Every structure is written in C-alpha cells, then in structure tokens.
Amino acid sequence: MRLIKKGAEANLYLSELNGKPVLIKRRVEKSYRLGTLDRKLRSYRTIHEAQLIHEAKSAGVPTPIIYLVDEESFTIVMEYIVGERLKEIFNKPFKRSHVNSSRLIGKQVALLHRQNIIHGDLTTSNMILTEDGKLYFIDFGLGYHSNALEDRGVDLYLLKRALTSTHHRVANRCFKLVLEGYKTVLKKDGELVTLKIREIERRGRYHGERM
Amino acid sequence: MLCLGIESTAHTFGIAVASESGEILSDVRAVYKPPTGSGIHPREAAQHHVQIAPKILQEALRKASVRAEEVNAVAFSMGPGLGPVLRVGATVARALSLHLKKPLIPVHHAIGHIEIAALTTGLRDPLTVIVSGGHTAIVAFSNGYWRVFGETEDITLGNLLDALARKLGYPSPGGEKIEELAEKGGKYIDLPYTVKGNDVAYSGLLTAAVKKLKESAEVEDVCFSVQEIAFAMLVEATERSLAHLEKKELMLTGGVAANRRLQAMFKEISREHNAVFKVVDRRFTADCGAQIAWTGILAYKAGVILNVSESAVKPRWRIDQVPIPWRGDGICV
Numbered sequence: 001m002r003l004i005k006k007g008a009e010a011n012l013y014l015s016e017l018n019g020k021p022v023l024i025k026r027r028v029e030k031s032y033r034l035g036t037l038d039r040k041l042r043s044y045r046t047i048h049e050a051q052l053i054h055e056a057k058s059a060g061v062p063t064p065i066i067y068l069v070d071e072e073s074f075t076i077v078m079e080y081i082v083g084e085r086l087k088e089i090f091n092k093p094f095k096r097s098h099v100n101s102s103r104l105i106g107k108q109v110a111l112l113h114r115q116n117i118i119h120g121d122l123t124t125s126n127m128i129l130t131e132d133g134k135l136y137f138i139d140f141g142l143g144y145h146s147n148a149l150e151d152r153g154v155d156l157y158l159l160k161r162a163l164t165s166t167h168h169r170v171a172n173r174c175f176k177l178v179l180e181g182y183k184t185v186l187k188k189d190g191e192l193v194t195l196k197i198r199e200i201e202r203r204g205r206y207h208g209e210r211m
Numbered sequence: 212m213l214c215l216g217i218e219s220t221a222h223t224f225g226i227a228v229a230s231e232s233g234e235i236l237s238d239v240r241a242v243y244k245p246p247t248g249s250g251i252h253p254r255e256a257a258q259h260h261v262q263i264a265p266k267i268l269q270e271a272l273r274k275a276s277v278r279a280e281e282v283n284a285v286a287f288s289m290g291p292g293l294g295p296v297l298r299v300g301a302t303v304a305r306a307l308s309l310h311l312k313k314p315l316i317p318v319h320h321a322i323g324h325i326e327i328a329a330l331t332t333g334l335r336d337p338l339t340v341i342v343s344g345g346h347t348a349i350v351a352f353s354n355g356y357w358r359v360f361g362e363t364e365d366i367t368l369g370n371l372l373d374a375l376a377r378k379l380g381y382p383s384p385g386g387e388k389i390e391e392l393a394e395k396g397g398k399y400i401d402l403p404y405t406v407k408g409n410d411v412a413y414s415g416l417l418t419a420a421v422k423k424l425k426e427s428a429e430v431e432d433v434c435f436s437v438q439e440i441a442f443a444m445l446v447e448a449t450e451r452s453l454a455h456l457e458k459k460e461l462m463l464t465g466g467v468a469a470n471r472r473l474q475a476m477f478k479e480i481s482r483e484h485n486a487v488f489k490v491v492d493r494r495f496t497a498d499c500g501a502q503i504a505w506t507g508i509l510a511y512k513a514g515v516i517l518n519v520s521e522s523a524v525k526p527r528w529r530i531d532q533v534p535i536p537w538r539g540d541g542i543c544v
Contacts, residue, residue, distance in 0.1 A: 006484070008454040009447070032479035033443040036399050121408045125455055142406065154364075158408035164531075165351075165358040166455070204364055205346070206291045206527045 106181025153196030216504025219300025220292025227500030236275035286507025290525030323502030328464035328491035343465030344369035361409030396435030
C-alpha cells in the first residue's frame with residue numbers, strides 16, 4: 001500500500017487486489033474540527049460516495065468500480081483509473097480536445113441530473129480522461145440526491161467557477177460547450193438551468209447585475 | 212513617496228499615511244456604532260463619517276508629521292460597500308486630490324485587506340482567505356487578477372457573527388463578543404453544515420442557530436457550535452483549494468481574522484499541507500485607512516490613476532474584476 005496523494009479530505013493509496021491495481025480512499029481524521037462533527041461528516045460521505053458512484057454508473061457515467069466499503073475506517077476500495085486529469089488537459093491552449101471533453105462533461109452531468117444525482121464538486125481535478133476516450137467522474141463525497149432546479153444550477157455554477165478560476169484562458173468557451181452537451185440530454189431543462197445559473201450568480205456577493 | 216488613504220465602505224471611516232517603503236506613518240479611524248440590536252444604517256453611518264472626517268484627516272496628518280502638500284497621491288476605497296458611505300470617502304478624496312493637485316487612486320477594499328496582509332506577513336504568493344463583514348472568499352493571484360476559488364453563496368462570516376450578536380443584544384461588529392461567549396461554551400449542538408464544492412453558505416446556519424436560542428439552548432453553547440461549524444466549513448473549503456492549487460503559503464485577512472479559534476484551525480491545515488500560515492497584523496484586521504494607503508502606493512507606482520470625472524463609487528465591485536498590474540503575471544495554475 002503506497003500513499004499516492006494527500007487530498008483535502010482523504011488519503012489515496014495504491015494497492016493490489018487479485019493482481020489488479022486498486023485505489024484505497026481513506027477519509028482521515030481532521031483535527032481542526034470537533035470529533036463529533038468530524039466522525040459524522042466522514043461516515044456520511046464515505047457511505048454516500050460509494051452509493052452515488054454506483055448509481056452514476058447505472059446513469060451511464062463512467063465511474064470506478066467499488067470493491068469494498070468500510071464504514072469503521074471510513075474507507076472505500078475502488079478500481080484504479082489510469083488516465084489524464086482534465087485539469088492538466090484544460091491547462092493547455094484551446095484545441096479540439098477541449099471541445100470534445102467539454103461537450104462530454106455537459107452530457108454526463110445531464111445524465112447524472114436526469115437520475116436525480118447531484119455531483120456536488122464538479123471540478124477538472126475530479127474528472128479523468130482515459131486513453132479510449134472515456135471520461136471518468138470521481139469524488140462524489142459532496143454528492144446527494146435531488147431533482148430541484150436550484151441544486152442542478154448550483155452543480156453547474158460550481159463547475160463554471162472552477163473553470164474561470166483555474167482555467168481562465170479557456171473557461172468561457174469550455175463552459176458554453178458544457179451547456180451545449182448538457183442540452184443534448186436535457187433539452188428543456190437545459191434552458192431553465194442556464195437561467196438558474198445566472199440567478200445564482202446574481203444572488204452571490206457584489207454582482208453588478210443584481211441591481 | 213507618500214500616499215494618503217481613505218477607507219469608507221461601512222462602519223469605519225479611516226485615514227492613513229503610508230510610505231513607499233511600507234511604513235504606516237499614521238492610521239486613524241472612527242467607527243460608527245449603530246444602536247444596540249440593530250444593524251448599520253447607511254445614511255446614519257454616512258452622516259457619522261461626514262462629521263468625523265475633518266478631525267480624522269487632521270489627526271492622520273499630525274500623527275504622520277506630514278503636511279498635506281507633502282502627500283504624493285490620494286487613494287480611496289472606491290468599492291464595494293454601502294453607497295452613501297462610499298460617497299463620503301470619495302468626496303473627501305476628490306476634494307483633496309483637486310486641492311493638492313495630486314493624483315487620485317482607486318482602491319478595491321478587499322484588495323486592500325490582501326495587500327496590507329501581504330505587507331505585514333511578507334508572504335509573496337499566498338492562497339488568501341478574506342473574512343470580513345463584506346467578504347468571505349478564498350482567492351489566489353493568477354495572471355493579472357485575484358481569482359476566486361471559493362466564496363460564500365449568501366451571507367458572509369462577518370454577517371453571520373454580527374447577526375447572531377445582535378440577536379443576543381450586543382452591538383455590531385459582534386465577532387469579538389461571540390468569540391468570548393464561545394470560549395465559555397463546550398456542548399456541541401447539531402446545526403446545518405453547508406459546503407458546496409469550494410463554496411459555503413451561512414444563512415441556513417444562522418436561521419437554525421436563532422431557532423435554538425428561541426428554544427432556550429445555552430447561549431454559550433450556541434455560540435460555540437456556530438463558530439465550530441461555520442469555521443470548519445470555511446477551513447474545509449480552503450483545504451480543498453490548497454490541495455487543488457498546491458500553494459505553499461496561506462494567508463488570513465479581514466476583520467474575522469482576529470478570531471483565535473479560526474486562526475488555530477487554519478494553522479492545522481497549513482501544517483497538513485506543508486504550507487506557511489500567516490495572519491494579517493492584528494492592528495490591521497479591521498477596516499482601516501492603512502489598507503487603502505498602502506494599496507494606493509502599489510497602484511500609483513503601477514500607473515493606476517483615476518480622473519475625477521471617472522471616480523463614481525462602485526458599491527458592487529467584485530474582487531475578481533480588478534486588474535492588478537503591480538503583481539506581474541503571477542503564477543499560472
């Protein structure tokens with residue numbers, strides 16, 4: 001078992017199960033917060049993440065296979081996905097792969113939303129593109145169930161902000177394509193959610209449009 | 212060179228004189244106190260500022276041992292903030308600029324919080340958390356702008372603490388009082404914890420806390436739990452950004468930065484991620500002229516100068532809309 005990444009809320013280890021590489025995600029104790037709150041959050045997220053990863057697959061979105069969930073140690077053992085993080089791809093100058101990936105993101109987010117799954121943390125760090133062109137969504141720790149337009153809107157709004165903050169050179173073009181892809185699955189809702197995103201932005205602090 | 216900076220966005224009217232080498236030669240302020248139990252009234256705050264302005268100006272110059280004519284530039288907080296209050300600062304700044312024939316420099320209030328923190332901590336490229344009455348945002352500099360990685364989707368951390376203090380009958384700003392009460396509490400009360408990606412939302416927490424007070428939960432325990440939950444939310448969102456950006460410096464600034472519990476929590480995550488953690492000098496946590504005067508120096512040297520005719524205040528000026536020519540290209544993420 002080798003530590004490969006110290007994430008914000010979990011340690012990721014690479015290990016082997018029946019000769020196959022597996023990823024072990026362990027939500028570690030956060031000493032900055034109260035024990036009661038810490039355990040509650042870790043246990044809730046571990047269970048929900050495993051469930052949502054599984055459901056996302058039935059919705060048609062590539063996610064890692066779950067092998068084992070251990071609530072006691074806040075651990076999920078899952079398939080190890082080999083590919084390039086979208087964060088790296090989007091940091092390069094705009095080209096064809098941005099167009100395809102952006103549309104695919106939008107399509108897959110809509111597939112989730114259609115099954116009432118909200119990812120909750122759509123960033124380019126949480127998407128992996130494999131060699132055969134599959135886009136894996138990972139990290140469903142902040143995910144939940146909802147069919148509310150508001151929750152769908154926030155899901156996409158967070159993605160928009162993740163793009164503008166981390167990939168400002170390509171953000172606007174990419175997000176437009178994300179919405180295009182979204183509308184190929186959810187046509188009418190796609191229009192509504194676009195309006196909703198604007199509303200959420202205006203509700204935030206210091207948006208000129210609000211006046 | 213010397214820059215005179217005028218802060219006037221909310222409760223505080225402050226004037227300071229800063230030098231090019233980063234010395235704050237004077238920093239004088241007066242704080243409008245609304246009647247206990249009520250929030251800031253923009254018009255009354257503006258009247259307070261109008262009345263106090265001449266005295267603050269004289270004091271600032273006297274303490275700096277500087278004559279008005281020796282000042283090289285006049286900076287003011289152009290936004291964001293309350294319109295009537297912003298206009299007081301802007302009017303004083305325009306008058307001084309025209310009278311002294313010295314350039315007028317626009318400063319974004321939150322950029323002021325960042326730059327005074329950078330000056331006093333010596334950090335160069337920090338992931339920065341701004342916590343005040345007007346802002347709760349996680350920002351990092353990249354390619355000419357401070358980019359927002361996470362922020363509140365409704366009220367700020369300062370709003371939350373002030374509103375809770377008002378409910379308990381204490382004057383605003385009430386963060387210090389809440390901290391004092393929280394230190395006496397210790398029983399954890401379950402309240403909504405809302406993190407959305409790198410964003411937080413506090414209005415649900417406020418509503419639930421007020422409800423608990425009505426149900427006669429112990430005041431100290433409510434304050435304790437509100438702090439624990441509200442801070443943990445922001446620290447979690449910050450840790451996500453820290454891991455995402457892999458920054459090696461973490462900086463805390465703004466009025467709520469004075470809170471010791473919040474500082475301790477940020478210290479923990481910076482240790483986890485091998486980042487240096489520093490907090491703005493305690494003298495400059497709250498709104499002050501110094502943050503405007505020093506940012507004014509940086510802006511002036513980078514050629515940011517305003518015509519009086521273009522100096523209308525911007526009550527809703529977003530931090531990520533402000534070009535920052537003095538920080539170069541910055542590190543690209």
